[in-house]
Amino acid sequence: MGKIIQLKTNGQRAGLREAQDNRQLVRLWRGELEHGSFCGYVGGVGREFFLLWVVGDGISYDGMYVMRHRDVTELEVPDKHHTFLEKALALKGISPTPPAVFPLDDIGQVVRAASANAPVIGVHVDSEEDTEVCYIGRVVSYEEDGFNMQEITPDAEWLSEASFFAWDEISTISIEDAYATSLLAVAGDPPPLEQGDSGGVGRVH
Template identity: 75%
Template sequence: MGKIIELKTTGQRAQLREAQESRQLVRLWREELEHGSFCGYVGGVGREFFLLWVMGDTITYDGIYIMRHRDVTELEAPDKHHVFMEKALAHKSLTPNLPKDFPLDSIREVVEAAARQSAVIGVHVDSEEEAEVCYIGRLVGVEEDGFSMQEISPDAEWLREASFFSWDEVSTVSIDDGYAQALLAVAGTPPPLEQGPGIGLANE
């Protein structure tokens, strides 16, 4: 059985680094943001964020999530069902492919690195109800106080005006998840943006 660690105290980064170094399959909860949990492999631990290769409930790759340390309320390391899950991954010939040297010390680094790795990213922001809302799109501009993104609607249509997000409202960034990739596949090539405030070239 995995050891459940309450993360409101201290040692969160150390526990995640240990899980990364020992290649442990972990499960974590963020009770103030969602009811469910995340299961996967830790791929990096930074000052403000950590990276998780997420495994879905059907034992499939469910994307890379970069999350804030402060949102995690509970960690189980290893996951209590890790023996079965690891065997199931091996049976499917599914090997976690973890990004190397992914920057995790600031949200600007996270967003820019995610945009370099994926045509679209998921940007999860804190809403007034303290639950996350996810926006999917491509990075089109970076400024001192935030960034601009051309979004894809839930109907897989590219918006013609960019949306602006401040750095401090972003709680999670995701890449390669199935839903975002499906939206991109249906939406196709993004149309030109209508120029407006906050639109600029994203850093290469």
């Protein structure tokens, strides 16, 4: 049976660090952002963010997610079904391989590192309804208060103008998840960007 950790901030960070050190499979909930949960291995713990190497519902690698500590409402260490999940992963020859080094202390570091690790990333932003919306694309430039990204639509079409994202609106960055990888495979190489000012954000996924 997993141990439920509901303490915020320092207690939660300590639980995540312990899980990382012991290579324990964890499950966490972000009750104010979504109804489901995330299962995976902790790949790093920073001041504001942590990295989770995610195990999907099909018991396969489903990308890495960099999330804010403050969004986690419940943490189970280890996942109560970890014995089964670990055996299933082993039978499939799947072993967690998060980056050896990944900066997690501020969102600017996170976006730069994520963009360096994958051709497209998922950018999850806070909405007015206190839930997340996701945009997928490739980072093309950085500014003092945010960055510009060329997006892929849900129909796997590249937009021709970049969209701007402010640092302070981002809640989560996803890397190598199956959906984004499939979008990129269908979309192919991006077209050149049209010159001009960045537009607003584009197509929500």
